[in-house]
Amino acid sequence: MRHFLTLADYTKEEILEILELASQIKKETKNKEFKEYMPKQTLGMIFEKSSTRTRVSFETGIYQLGGVGLFLSSNDIQLGRGEPLSDTSRVISSMVDMVMIRTFGHEKIEEFTKYSKVPVINGLTTEYHPVQLMADYMTIQEAGLDKDLVVAYVGDGNNLAHSWLNLCAKLGFELRIATPKGYEVNSNILDRALEMAKLSGAKISIGNDPKVAVQGSTVVTTDTWVSMGQEDEKEQRLKDFDGYIVDQNMMSLAQSNAIFLHCLPAYRGYEVSEEVMEGSQSLIFEEAENRLHAQKGVMVWLDRKRNS
Missing domain, CATH: 3.40.50.1370 (Aspartate/ornithine carbamoyltransferase)
Structure with a gap:
């Protein structure tokens, strides 16, 4: 099972494959062809840092792929009250199909991933922001x-x-x-x-x-x-x-x-x-929109790798 924590974990071929998939899905989206690549799947979205683009793009993205996103603020779940990450990970990953985390230290997402039963995506940590770079490079390709x-x-x-x-x-x-x-x-x-x-x-x-x-x-x-x-x-x-x-x-x-x-x-x-x-x-606003499409590519690619 693959996770998406840093781009250092991926080969050139894999990164370009995800971007090609993202571009294909973007074209379909622009033509109002919302193919359900991930029907009835649930994305758990854990936020310890506030967000505009990350929340909207992931929540909209999973919906357009046929699934549903659950917004989980650390203020509203037991994680914010001291529950160990290992416990939170095992519980949440037993109920959802994929998890996105936006947090502080990168070690936290690594700890969560260690115990997760499903793919984990880094929505931002203090050290890395890989989903943003996928959108950036997609914008560069389009230009x-x-x-x-x-x-x-x-x-x-x-x-x-x-x-x-x-x-x-x-x-x-x-x-x-x-x-x-x-x-x-x-x-x-x-x-x-x-x-x-x-x-x-x-x-x-x-x-x-x-x-x-x-x-x-x-x-x-x-x-x-x-x-x-x-x-x-x-x-x-x-x-x-x-x-x-x-x-x-x-x-x-x-x-x-x-x-x-x-x-x-x-x-x-x-x-x-x-x-x-x-x-x-x-091209900042084209870049911002590409967060939606690039992240759909990441989610679909991870889902395919899990099921292949």
Whole structure:
């Protein structure tokens, strides 16, 4: 049985297979052909972190596949009152067909998966955000930029940056990450990505100058500077990230056909300017919609692997 916890667990062929399936399902959805790939199946959705896109995309996605989603806030289930993860996992996975978890430390989802009887999907942890990267790459494919791809990630070395490292290392494109000093990516995750990159031919560069990263790139992407749980650091972070805003001057350094991506929510005037957000190079809302389609691809693929 397969789970979807990090992209490092998948081969290039598997990632592209899931994306091809997602694209097929998207075409069917656009034609109002809602094929019941997962009839009467139940997706348990455990949320320890609040969400807009993750909840709506998974709940809508499983419904369109013929199933139903159960929203399980940690405030409403026994997990939030101290029940061990191992107990919660064994109980919930005995009643549902698949589980999606959006939580804090990655070790929590690993613990849940250890005891689960059904496939588990990582909806976000502090260390990784793999479902977002599936939507991002799907958007890149649709824009016709997946060949000779050069991605510039500007901002915090967080879970999104870590997932970009994993995707790059598996698919073999060029990734340039620019973070302020003190906000670099996790060194262990970087080292593992560099090892995987030797096999795929991926090029990974890490630095502190966003202009160097963006120069000649085909995709420019960023994330919020102040994520959930970091609100008390906001004032210091805004100072530390001065000069890292993706504005029109920054975008002008990229190739003329480059696109801008952001996982949202975005804070205009901080990590990205209003002009870039609403400009012709921005595909952020296409990217957001692709969360729905990419995640349907992940769910159907996992279900097929379980039943094959």
